[in-house]
Amino acid sequence: MTFKPIILLVCAATLVLACGGDEETVAIEGGEITIEAEGEGVRISGEQEGVGPFSGKFGEKAEIPDGFPEDLPIYPDSEVVAGMLAGAGGMVTLQTGDDFEKVTAFYREKLVEEGWTLGPEMDMGPQRVLPIQKENQTGAVQLSREGDLTNIVLTAGFGPGS
DSSP states (O other): OOSHHHHHHHHHHHHHHHTTOSEEEEEETTEEEEEEEETTEEEEEEEETTTEEEEEEEETTOOOOTTSOTTSOOOTTOEEEEEEEETTEEEEEEEESSOHHHHHHHHHHHHHHTTOEEOOOEEOSSEEEEEEEETTEEEEEEEEEETTEEEEEEEEEOSTTO
8 A cells, every 4th residue: 555645635735724715626646636635635636647536535534444454452531633545555644642552552451462473563652653463454453652642554455555
């Protein structure tokens, strides 16, 4: 799964919200994206050559997208702030007020319980990345602390080469 389209989508969505627009279709390299404002959130959809179809929700109406791996644990009492599918992968961003170390311990335990193999952990001070793999799926759990919130980014590729 490539992250370049995701970054472009988030930037475009931010522009639509900042400009007060309701809906905008923007040409991107190899495709197009439609961005729709929904209250305090944004819905995106489109297709890009080399990625395929993508869709997601950011902000107030964000949710875990249909098709996201059900065996990738969702932290209890967390709020979904973004969710998207793009090609053969997906991403969910969560936030919780729980302690960074408590959230990290949860993922270390629950991922193994769900049959995921943990790769070498990357500890970068206020940020930690847990690479994961299970059968033909690869991904990561990225954790960071910002103020009173612990941010959790779950990424997963769903097939060969993910």
